Amino acid sequence: MWSDNETSEDLLGFKVHADLLIDVIKDDSVLPITIGVFGDWGSGKSSILKIIQEKFDKDEEEEDTLCIYFNGWTFEGYDDAKAALLNSILKGLEDNKKLSAEIKESIKEKSKKLWKSINWMRGAGMVLKNIALPAVSAYFTGGLSLAPFAMQKLAEWNLDSPEKLIEKMSSDEGREFFDSLKKNEENENSNINPVAEFRDDFSDLLEATNFKRLVVIIDDLDRCKPERIIENLEAIKLFVNVPRTAFVIGADPRIVRHAIEFKYGDTNSIQGDNSRIIDDYLEKLIQLPYSLPKLSEPEVETYISMLICKREIGNEKFKGIHSNFQEYRIKDKYSAYGLLNIESLLQPEDFEKVKSNIISIPSLVPLITQSLYGNPRQIKRFLNTYILRQRLSNVARLSDFNTSILAKLMLLEYSEIRLFRQLFEWQLNQEGKPQEIILLEKICDEGNSNEQSKEVENAGFGDWSKEKIIKWLHIEPKLVDVDLRDYFWISRDRIATSISASSLIPPIVKALFNELNQEMPTALIKRVIGEKFVKLNSLEKDSFLNILSSNIKKSPKEKKSYEIFNYMLEMELEDVTTYYMEALKVIKKSDIDPALGVSLRRFNNHPVMGHFFNELFSDNRSKISKAYNLKTK
Structure with missing residues (x-):
């Protein structure tokens, strides 16, 4: 298993990004400067910031630089962000071993x-x-x-x-x-x-330290509540024009934009062109925005190989591998670092342990990269779940259990949870061997990919016709004649509930859910959905719809989640019907507000939900069924 904590140990080849930012910071002609290290949740921002901190703290060549690490989330409960930031800087000075007692x-x-x-x-x-x-x-x-x-x-x-x-x-x-x-x-x-006056005094204090520059790293800003994000930004603004300072801020820019809009969206000053004002706010604060690229396929293969290698051989032996990887990355920034590179560096028994766990990885990498958006946290989360289920299969003594099949099914689970559940339903009534998957694999064994996609759709499997799913169907091992019951048994946490207990929800998804869960006019709700939900990637959309569906199951009497689903249906957004139906199937109709039945009548002719609602409320016994079936003149 792998922890989700940030680390300065570079398994991603991200040192090149850190070195670039360090080079900018050490250019005295650009100081003072504020750098924004931007990336999605889990993209590796914190690891880059840790590499920068370690460089300034431990490298003897950086004796003239003071680096302070400030975690915005840690100070969530602090009464004032300016005081929290100043306290961190002053404490960093007081504890610094580079300063004499007289200077302190x-x-x-x-x-x-x-x-x-x-x-x-x-x-x-x-x-x-x-x-x-x-x-x-x-x-x-x-x-x-x-x-x-x-x-x-x-x-x-x-x-x-x-x-x-x-x-x-x-x-x-x-x-x-x-x-x-x-x-x-x-x-x-x-x-x-x-x-x-404060900036003059602060500049005077820095002068007394004899440091050439002060570097303040602010991490986890995007985990804070919107109000706290703004307070932290305002605190940073207080310090930014002080000479010889560099502030490095790690955040998901979407969360920061959301916080600015949340804070100022209802004021007269931001009415009109909201996006321009938000852009102006960020541009005044962040002089150098630096966006992290998503991992490429070779980088994903390297990352998985390095994680597995470290787990199998232990920290001490891995130091040599890691050192070799860093040297390799300087010479070649594009190729994967995998088994061929590791073999000559390990004893045969250690190499066999690594090989047995990595052997199927290369064939899965393209889909892992595409399905998990090259996101290091999602990849680590995927591997953690994979290892946990592998252990469960051993503990449960499941015979003929193929871990390659487990990995293949998990890719479908992580990238297309609704299709994963559909496959579960198919195998549930066919003793683990669904005929549907046999037909789909047969179609994909013939013709080119474009023809296969059309044939899958013509066969009545429209949801399975995406290029990504066609590629998944091609991956070995094939599922024909495989009894899937054991594989779904160990995955039952994802079948029973929309979100597993260990699931991590991206901050941008939480922020959007909280925003839409407030009272606001219909037009504004639709605008937020149209501007923000549609821009999420597939994993984030699934996470949001999961929360919405789960919220209905947990609190079926609350109207808000139904309303959001209804607006999404009107806007004909993809995948909404699956999650909405899933929630409505498991709750009691007596728990649903009858008024909802009236509002659902407008979907009578919906290509999917019309038939579903007519079936669901056909008994005419519950109050909502009577409201739905009430004839109007």
Whole structure:
């Protein structure tokens, strides 16, 4: 089994990306800079960030660079992102072995002023957030705006209610305060810029450290809630213009865009061209966006080979393999690093262990790459499930169990779960040997791929006519005369429920589900589905529909998931019918709100759902059945 933790051990050949970013950071002419390492969930962003951190922390040539690693998700519960970020930087300085005791003492003194600025901003923010400050200000000042130093004074009073603030403002001290406010407003030169002052102080602190540059790595930003993502971005903005600094942010850009829209979408400032404003926000914050490419087929084969090799021979022996791989990757960045490269480096018994587990991998790689979108986390998750089921087959003492068949079926399960379930239904009533799969394989043994796709569709298997599924049917071993019951028995977690307990849901899917699960106008729901759902890849779409279907099973009385499914049906989106029917088949009709029956009547003539609904509600005994069958004039 393999853990899902980020690591600086490069099994992907991603060091080249890290080296490029390090080279940019060490170019003093481009500092200060903010770099966005962008990629989908599980694409390897964290591993690249860890490689960068390790380079700056452990390489003796980088003594003049301070690198701080900041995990945005870890500070999810922190009351203020600016304070959390500053705390991480100051702690990194205090704990740094490169600094003398004298310099650390100087830093502590200088940090007091920074903390005062941060606490002032936090206090001012809390006053503004928790008290009706604009209204109170207008009442006492006749419409005067509150300058930064005025907010500082209010924050220093440390009041926790509007009543106490009004009482304070009504006192002699309050009157003196507003008298000074009037005088200072007349004298524009007296206004201070707290952000500029903070940056000056922070720059002064960095100067005292004698470091040539400060590198702040911010990881897991896309795991945070939308509000926290924005707070972290605003905190980064506070620091970014400080000389000699580089901020490296790892995130799924779709999640960040979603957070910006979530925060500002209902304000007047972002009405109109939302995408342009979101782009402007990101462009001002991120000077260098760097998008990670998806793994190619040779890279997927290499990654799987390296994972299996390390598991089979252990960490110590693997060090030599890993070192050889890094040297190989410098010379050849395009070919797979596999069995042929490993054989001469291992003892015969170790090589046999690796070989027995890797031997079927090359034939599966094209489909693994296509089905799992070259995503390292999905590949590791696939292998973990594969190993777990392999172990289960051994524990259960299943005879004639072929692990190559297991891997082939799992590819269908991961890439097309609805077809996997259909295959389960076929074999369930045919003693494990479905005639349908025999017919499909026979079609695919004849003619070219284009003809095979048409023949599969003409034979009544339209869902199986995709090019990807045709390729899957071609993969050895063939399933003709194979009893599939044992293979589905060990996969029953995926048959019984839409999402297995170990399943990981991409953050972009969670964000979209949470967004659509709010109350909003029909037009807006359809717009969000049209703009965001359709742009997800197949795995993400399946994950979203799984959540939606699972939500109906778990809470059948709640209307929202039904409504989203209905809008998707209207928009004729692919695969919606399968997941919707799956949910409706297993819940009690008495648990469904009868009002839904009325809304479902509009799908009477739907090519798939019309017949399904007519059958489902034909008994006319439940309230929803009566509502669905109610005749209208």
